Amino acid sequence: MSSAAPVPRGGGRDAITRAARESFAEQGYHGTSIRDIARRAGLSLSALYHWHSGKQDLLVLLIEESTAEYFRRCEGALDEVGSHTADPAERLLALVRATVEYRVSRRVESTIAAAEWGNLAPEHRARLDGLRESAGRLWTEIVDDGVARGHFRCAHPEDARRAIVAACNAIAQWYDPAGDLAVPDLVERYGEIALRIVDHRP
Known part of the structure; x- marks a missing residue:
């Protein structure tokens, strides 16, 4: 038995x-x-x-599901505002909203992905790096488009992108759902921060 x-x-x-x-x-x-x-x-x-074959298999599963879901949310947010046709600022705010909402709703998964990415076996990391880079390109395309069209005046677009993404990602580390700051207010606050970083000028 x-x-x-x-x-x-x-x-x-x-x-x-x-x-x-x-x-x-x-x-x-x-x-x-x-x-x-x-x-x-x-x-x-x-x-x-x-x-499962072991804990590496489980780590891969958690990080892959988390990264794929984040990418889907970003694409969905961009589709809502018109993807490549909308104003760069609108698209940037859509990505900020998707990222903030994701980091709040999936704080544990976000923290694991950030802390344990380096513990992925090389073959898994190479595959998942591609998915993470796809999400990163969404940000890059928007910031570069905004600069090219004169909507964003930041002198260093890639550094601006990194700063915005890092700020949004860090929310998973400190946000307290039981605190006084509601998610819509957090989204608005970080949207304002993002527009300042890229030096948005309509």
């Missing part, structure tokens, strides 16, 4: 993913063992290995 603990509601795969997310967030990738994840999921090691 098996001595494994009952599988929690949501099924084995969901329980394992949830346990890995919580363990990586609390203990870091290197501080987490595959036994820790199995124990937290309420599963035996053999049951965990039925779904």
Whole structure:
């Protein structure tokens, strides 16, 4: 008779993913063992290995899902304002909104991706770097277009892009949903910051 603990509601795969997310967030990738994840999921090691080959597989899964979802949200936000046809400032604000809302709603996943990217095996990192770079190009295209059309007067567009992205990404580290700052206000605030960084002049 098996001595494994009952599988929690949501099924084995969901329980394992949830346990890995919580363990990586609390203990870091290197501080987490595959036994820790199995124990937290309420599963035996053999049951965990039925779904995943190890903790590297779980790290890849979490980061890939997080990065892909962020890219989808960015593309969706740009589609709402007219993608390449809208004013560069409108598109920039759409990306800021998508990023701020994502970092707030997926704080744990965002923190894991930022902290553990370097722990991806080279073959996984090379593949996921491509997805992350695709999201980065959305920002670059907008800032470059704004400069070319005279809407943005920043002297160093690439540095401006990095500053905006870094500021938005850092929200996952400090934002408290129970605090006084509501998400719409946060979006507005960071939109204003982004426009100042690119020196927006309509």
